[in-house]
Amino acid sequence: MAAHEPSIEQVKSEKIYRQFGLTDAEYDRIVELIGRMPNYVETGIFSVLWSEHCSYKSSKPVLRRFPTDGPQVLQGPGENAGIVDIGDGQAVVFKIESHNHPTAIEPYQGAATGVGGIIRDIFTMGARPVALLNSLRFGPLDDKRNRYLFGHSVAGIGGYGNCIGIPTVGGEVVFDERYSQNPLVNAMCVGLIDQGQIAKGYASGVGNPVLVVGAKTGRDGIHGATFASAEDPHEKERSAVQVGDPFMEKLLMEACLELIATGKVVGIQDMGAAGLTSSSAEMASRAGSGLTMDVTKVPRREEGMTAYEIMLSESQERMLVVMQQGEEHIAFDIFEKWGLEATVIGNVTDDGMLRVLDDDGIAAEIPVTALVDEAPVLSRPSLRPGYLDELLPSPRAWQVEDYGQALHTLLSTPTIASKAWVYHQYDALVRTETFVPPGSDAAVVGVPGTKKALALVTDGNGRQVYLNPEQGGAMAVAEAARNLVVTGAKPLAVTDCLNYGNPEKLDVFYQFETSAQGISEACRVFETPVISGNVSLYNESRGVDIYPTPVIGMVGLLEDVAHITTSKWKAAENPLYLLGDLQKGIDGGLGGSEFLRAFAIDQALLYQLPEFDLAEEKQIQDACLLAIHKGFIAAAHDVSDGGLLVALAEMAIDGGLGANLTLTKWDLNEASLASLFFGEAPSRIVVEVHRDKEEAFLKWIRQTGTSHLRLGEVTRDAVLRVSSDDGVLLEASVDSLKNAWQGAIPAWMN
Amino acid sequence: MKTAVIQFPGSNCDEDAVKAVVATTGEAADLVWYTEEKLDDYDLVIVPGGFSYGDYLRAGAIARFSPVMKAVQDHARKGKYVLGICNGFQILTEAGLLPGALRHNESLMFQSMTLGLVVENAATKFTHHYDSGETIRIPIAHGEGNYFADEATLRSLEANDQIVFRYANGENPNGSVADIAGIINDKGNVLGMMPHPERAVSELLGSTDGKRLFTSILTSWRDAHGRA
Numbered sequence: 001m002a003a004h005e006p007s008i009e010q011v012k013s014e015k016i017y018r019q020f021g022l023t024d025a026e027y028d029r030i031v032e033l034i035g036r037m038p039n040y041v042e043t044g045i046f047s048v049l050w051s052e053h054c055s056y057k058s059s060k061p062v063l064r065r066f067p068t069d070g071p072q073v074l075q076g077p078g079e080n081a082g083i084v085d086i087g088d089g090q091a092v093v094f095k096i097e098s099h100n101h102p103t104a105i106e107p108y109q110g111a112a113t114g115v116g117g118i119i120r121d122i123f124t125m126g127a128r129p130v131a132l133l134n135s136l137r138f139g140p141l142d143d144k145r146n147r148y149l150f151g152h153s154v155a156g157i158g159g160y161g162n163c164i165g166i167p168t169v170g171g172e173v174v175f176d177e178r179y180s181q182n183p184l185v186n187a188m189c190v191g192l193i194d195q196g197q198i199a200k201g202y203a204s205g206v207g208n209p210v211l212v213v214g215a216k217t218g219r220d221g222i223h224g225a226t227f228a229s230a231e232d233p234h235e236k237e238r239s240a241v242q243v244g245d246p247f248m249e250k251l252l253m254e255a256c257l258e259l260i261a262t263g264k265v266v267g268i269q270d271m272g273a274a275g276l277t278s279s280s281a282e283m284a285s286r287a288g289s290g291l292t293m294d295v296t297k298v299p300r301r302e303e304g305m306t307a308y309e310i311m312l313s314e315s316q317e318r319m320l321v322v323m324q325q326g327e328e329h330i331a332f333d334i335f336e337k338w339g340l341e342a343t344v345i346g347n348v349t350d351d352g353m354l355r356v357l358d359d360d361g362i363a364a365e366i367p368v369t370a371l372v373d374e375a376p377v378l379s380r381p382s383l384r385p386g387y388l389d390e391l392l393p394s395p396r397a398w399q400v401e402d403y404g405q406a407l408h409t410l411l412s413t414p415t416i417a418s419k420a421w422v423y424h425q426y427d428a429l430v431r432t433e434t435f436v437p438p439g440s441d442a443a444v445v446g447v448p449g450t451k452k453a454l455a456l457v458t459d460g461n462g463r464q465v466y467l468n469p470e471q472g473g474a475m476a477v478a479e480a481a482r483n484l485v486v487t488g489a490k491p492l493a494v495t496d497c498l499n500y501g502n503p504e505k506l507d508v509f510y511q512f513e514t515s516a517q518g519i520s521e522a523c524r525v526f527e528t529p530v531i532s533g534n535v536s537l538y539n540e541s542r543g544v545d546i547y548p549t550p551v552i553g554m555v556g557l558l559e560d561v562a563h564i565t566t567s568k569w570k571a572a573e574n575p576l577y578l579l580g581d582l583q584k585g586i587d588g589g590l591g592g593s594e595f596l597r598a599f600a601i602d603q604a605l606l607y608q609l610p611e612f613d614l615a616e617e618k619q620i621q622d623a624c625l626l627a628i629h630k631g632f633i634a635a636a637h638d639v640s641d642g643g644l645l646v647a648l649a650e651m652a653i654d655g656g657l658g659a660n661l662t663l664t665k666w667d668l669n670e671a672s673l674a675s676l677f678f679g680e681a682p683s684r685i686v687v688e689v690h691r692d693k694e695e696a697f698l699k700w701i702r703q704t705g706t707s708h709l710r711l712g713e714v715t716r717d718a719v720l721r722v723s724s725d726d727g728v729l730l731e732a733s734v735d736s737l738k739n740a741w742q743g744a745i746p747a748w749m750n
Numbered sequence: 751m752k753t754a755v756i757q758f759p760g761s762n763c764d765e766d767a768v769k770a771v772v773a774t775t776g777e778a779a780d781l782v783w784y785t786e787e788k789l790d791d792y793d794l795v796i797v798p799g800g801f802s803y804g805d806y807l808r809a810g811a812i813a814r815f816s817p818v819m820k821a822v823q824d825h826a827r828k829g830k831y832v833l834g835i836c837n838g839f840q841i842l843t844e845a846g847l848l849p850g851a852l853r854h855n856e857s858l859m860f861q862s863m864t865l866g867l868v869v870e871n872a873a874t875k876f877t878h879h880y881d882s883g884e885t886i887r888i889p890i891a892h893g894e895g896n897y898f899a900d901e902a903t904l905r906s907l908e909a910n911d912q913i914v915f916r917y918a919n920g921e922n923p924n925g926s927v928a929d930i931a932g933i934i935n936d937k938g939n940v941l942g943m944m945p946h947p948e949r950a951v952s953e954l955l956g957s958t959d960g961k962r963l964f965t966s967i968l969t970s971w972r973d974a975h976g977r978a
Contacts, residue, residue: 158860162891163801165762247760247804254759339759420863427862427891429946430799432766435954446954561954750857 082531127191139180394591462547473518501545856925866918
C-alpha cells in the first residue's frame with residue numbers, strides 16, 4: 001500500500017468509500033462478499049465497477065426487456081459491440097455510446113474521446129471501422145456558452161475522426177433549453193468484418209499472458225466512470241476528463257487489426273471507462289477465469305503512480321490483450337512496427353480472482369464474480385409524472401398570418417436548419433466508399449468488393465418522448481427505420497443510447513422504463529433487434545433533468561447500390577406523392593412540433609402528440625421500400641421536424657428545383673392548414689415518382705392498400721407554390737428558402 | 751507504369767490512392783512503408799493524404815525527415831513523377847520539392863466539401879486530359895490548406911504557368927493566396943494539390959472529374975516510355 005493512502009480502517013471509519021460514490025449498504029455488501037474489509041485499492045476497484053456507468057445497476061432490469069435476437073444477429077449486447085450478418089460471410093459491427101458528462105466540462109476533448117472510445121469498441125471486435133455518426137444536443141445558440149460547447153464539440157468530433165481516417169457520415173443536432181446545462185454527445189461507429197475474424201473479450205486459458213498495449217498510462221481520467229454516474233458534472237473535476245490522441249489510436253487500430261488477423265489472440269478488450277479495472281474484470285468474468293496482474297509492469301508516463309492510480313486511470317488509446325502462451329513475440333513485433341508498446345503484465349489463472357500486485361506484494365485480491373456478477377441491481381421505483389395526465393388535445397387550428405414567412409422562420413430554426421456548418425468540419429469521404437454523404441435522410445457507405453451498401457442513421461426526439469414516453473420511444477425507432485427505407489435500405493438492427501436525467505427521481509425513471517418499452521415494441525415490429533448500446537443517466541443539473549432522450553442508431557442494408565435514393569428532387573414534371581394518411585396528418589395537429597417551439601414556446605409542452613400506429617407505419621415503410629426497389633421512385637424524404645412544408649422545402653433546396661402543389665378536394669380551411677403544413681404526425685413520406693412510371697407506381701401502391709395523395713409536380717422554375725381551390729396559399733422562391741435554411745447556424749457561429 | 755503510394759504511420763488516404771490508380775489506369779500500385787529507402791522500381795510516387803505523424807506540430811513537418819522522403823527527393827531529381835495530395839502537398843512543401851507553405855485555414859476550422867476547381871494549366875503531364883479554363887468538381891478535406899508564398903515566388907509561379915488549379919470564383923475554402931489549390935514545380939514533374947482527385951473517380955462518389963488526372967499521368971508516361 002502506498003504510504004499516503006488511507007488504511008483499511010480509515011476507509012471504513014472515515015467512510016472514504018462515499019467519496020467514490022459507494023453507499024453504506026454497498027460497502028457492507030462488499031465486506032460480506034469478500035469476507036473482510038476492503039483496502040483502499042479494492043474499494044476504488046469496487047466503486048468504479050459498481051458505478052452506474054459500468055454496472056448498469058439502475059438500467060439492467062429495463063434493458064433485459066429489449067428484443068435482442070433475430071436470424072441476422074451474430075452478437076447481441078454484452079460484448080464490446082454487436083454484430084449483424086450481411087451475407088457472403090461478412091458482417092457489420094456497430095455501437096453507440098455517450099460522452100455527455102465529459103463534454104459538459106471540456107467539450108473538445110470530451111467529444112473527441114467519445115469518438116475515440118467508440119472506435120476502439122469496434123476494432124476490438126476485429127472489425128475495420130468504416131463510418132462514424134453522432135447525435136448531439138445543446139442549448140439554444142443565443143447563449144454564448146452553448147455556442148462554445150457546440151462549436152468545440154463539433155471540432156473535437158471532427159478532429160478525432162478526420163485524423164484517424166474514418167469518415168463521419170451522418171448524425172443529428174438538436175437545440176433546446178433543456179440541454180443547456182447537460183449537452184449530449186453520442187457517438188456511433190460502424191465497422192465491417194469477415195465473420196471468421198470476430199474477436200471477443202475473453203481472458204481464458206490458464207497461463208496465457210495478459211498484455212497492455214498502446215499508450216502509456218497516466219493519471220488522467222481517474223474516476224471518470226464514477227463521475228459519469230454523478231449528478232451535476234459542473235461540480236466535478238476537470239481532471240477526470242481524458243485527453244485524446246487520434247494519431248496514437250490510428251496506430252493502435254492498425255496494430256490491433258494486424259494482431260487479430262494472426263489468429264493468435266485469445267481475447268481483447270478496450271480500456272474504456274474504469275480502464276484496466278473494468279477491462280480485466282470483464283474479460284475474466286466472460287471466461288469464468290481469474291487474472292493476476294503486476295501493475296509495476298504497466299508502462300507509465302508519470303512517476304510514482306500507485307496501484308490505485310494505475311488500476312483506475314482512464315488514459316486513452318490502450319487495450320488489454322490475452323495472447324496464446326508462447327506467441328507474445330507476435331504482439332511485440334507488430335506493435336514495434338507501429339511504434340507502440342506491448343507489455344506482458346500478468347497471466348490468466350483459474351482461481352477466479354482479480355489479483356493486483358505491486359512492489360509491496362498483493363495490492364488487491366477480489367473474486368471476479370463479486371465485482372461483476374454481484375454488482376448491485378436496483379429495482380428503482382417509478383411513478384407516472386402528473387404532467388402527462390394534464391396534456392391537452394393536440395391543437396389543429398392556429399392563426400398564421402403568412403405561411404411563407406412561417407416556413408422561412410422554421411427553416412432558420414437551428415434544429416431544422418442545414419447542418420452544413422457542422423458536417424463541413426467532418427471528413428465524410430475518406431475511404432472513398434461514402435455514396436450518400438451527410439445532409440440526406442440516412443448516409444450510405446459501400447461494402448468494398450460487393451454491390452452492397454450500408455445505410456446508417458441516428459435519430460431521437462427528446463421533446464416527443466417527454467410528451468409521451470412510450471409512443472415517443474417507438475416513434476424514434478420508426479423514424480430511424482423510415483430514414484433508412486427512404487434511402488432504399490432494409491433496416492437490420494439497432495444500437496441505442498439512452499440519455500436520461502436522475503434515475504432516483506420517480507418520474508425520470510418512469511420516463512426511462514416506459515420509453516424503453518416503446519422502443520422494444522417498435523423494434524419487434526420492424527424486426528430490428530437491439531444489439532448494443534449504452535445508458536447515460538444523471539443528465540441533471542440544478543434540479544433540472546434533460547428531456548428523456550433515447551437516441552436510436554440504426555443500420556440498414558442495400559443489396560444493390562442501384563437502389564440508393566436521396567431526398568433531392570431530380571427532374572421537372574415528375575409527380576410528387578405523399579405516402580401516408582393526409583387526413584390523419586391534419587387531425588394530428590401541432591402537438592410536440594417544432595412549429596410550437598418556434599412560435600409559441602410557452603405552449604410547446606402543453607399538448608399531446610399526434611396519434612401513432614406501429615402497424616400502419618410498418619405498412620407504409622414496406623410499400624415505400626418496394627416502390628424504390630421497383631424503380632418507381634426518383635426521390636424520397638420522410639416528414640419529420642417541421643412537418644410537410646419543411647420536408648418539401650428541403651427536397652426543393654437540395655435539388656434546386658421548385659414544385660406546384662395543389663391541395664384541392666380536401667376539406668381545407670384556415671383552421672386546419674397550420675397542422676397540415678407544420679404538424680408532425682408520423683408515418684408520412686414524400687416521394688417524387690418518375691413521370692413515365694406514375695401509372696405503374698399507382699397501380700402498385702393501390703394494390704398495397706397504402707394511403708397516398710398526389711400533391712403536384714416538380715417544376716424547373718425554382719419556386720415552391722402551394723394552392724388550394726381558394727387560390728395560392730404560399731409562394732416562395734427556393735433561393736430564399738435556401739438562404740434561410742443555410743444561413744441560420746453560420747449566422748450564430750461565424 | 752508502376753505507382754508507389756507512400757504510407758506514413760498516420761496516412762489515411764493511402765489505400766484510396768491505390769484504389770483510384772488501379773481503377774482509373776488499370777496499372778499496378780503498391781503501398782510503400784515510410785522506412786523504405788529506395789523507390790527505383792517506380793515511375794509515379796504518390797504522397798497521399800492523412801495526418802502523417804499526427805501533425806500536431808505542423809502538417810508534414812516531421813514526415814519530411816522520414817527515410818522514404820530522401821528517396822522521394824531522388825525520384826523527383828531524376829525527373830520521375832511525384833504527386834502530393836492534401837497532406838502529401840504539405841509534405842512536399844516542407845521537403846522543399848514545391849515552393850510556398852500551407853497554413854491553417856483562415857476560418858481555423860477543418861473544411862470538407864466538394865467544390866469547383868479551375869484547371870489553369872492543362873498543358874502539364876498531370877492535366878493534359880483537361881481543358882484549360884475548365885471547371886471541375888473535386889472534394890477537399892483539410893485544416894491546413896491555406897497556401898502562401900511570398901510576392902516573388904508568386905510572380906514566378908504565375909510567369910511559369912506553375913499554378914495548375916485554382917479554387918473557382920467565390921469557392922476558396924481556406925484563404926489561399928491567389929485562390930491557389932495546386933501547383934507544379936518548374937521542371938513539371940512534381941504536382942501538389944490540396945483537393946483529393948482520388949475521391950472523384952466514380953458516379954457513386956458524386957464526381958468523376960478526378961479520373962483525368964490519373965489518365966493524364968499514364969498517357970504522359972506512355973508517351974515517354976512506350977506501353978511497358
